[in-house]
Amino acid sequence: MTLNHFDDQFEDSPQAHDAERAEDLFVLLSCYLDGEVTPEERKQAERLLACDSEARQIYQQLSCISSGVQLMPVAENPVSAEETTAKVFARMRQQRQRRLAWGGTAIAAMFVAAVSGLSPHLGPNNQQFAHTPAPVSEDIGNLAPSETEPRSEQPLNREDITSRALFIE
CATH class of the missing domain: 1.20.5 (Single alpha-helices involved in coiled-coils or other helix-helix interfaces)
Incomplete structure (x- = not known):
């Protein structure tokens, strides 16, 4: 069975005819309600409303929808x-x-x-190492300066200081 053959059978069924008729009624009556019909379509719509209960029902529904839309609040x-x-x-x-x-x-x-x-x-990758000072005399007793010894007023030698300092690079 081809698609066209199936469509032909569907169109011949009473349900397809009823659905198509209801859609046509809806469009005609919607245009009639909105005032968008020709004089000939107006006569047809009025004739249908006078003698067709389905047309009156569709018109009633459309009329309620239209009045509901008109009553909606506007910004x-x-x-x-x-x-x-x-x-x-x-x-x-x-x-x-x-x-x-x-x-x-x-x-x-x-x-x-x-x-x-x-x-x-x-x-x-830059690592920092501490350098130990140069070894000094092994005399532990003379770590702290004694107050009895006279201080020498000799200027400090920079090389002596740097050799004893702890550097971090």
Whole structure:
């Protein structure tokens, strides 16, 4: 059985005819209610309403829907299409600016991370070692200066100080 043959059988059935008739009635009566019919269609709609109960039922339903729509509250301050469009584009601009700001922040963070990785003092492979001072005399008793010994007023030699200092590079 082909699709066309099936369609032909469906169109010949009374249910398909009833559904098509109900749809045609709906369209005709909806246009009649809205005042969008030709004079010939107006006569046809009035004739159907006078003698067809299904047409009267559809017309009654459409009339209730129409009056319900007319009774619906309308916004007191309707916003014009231009204002709505301007607001939508303003929101889109704000969202784009936020995305750009976050993207710029991410790029800046990546740049800082890359630059800090290249820095010789902050790099991850840069290890810091403490250097021990040069050995001094083994005389433990003379660690603290005694007050009885006179201080020498000789200037400090830089090489002596650096050899005893603890450096961290």
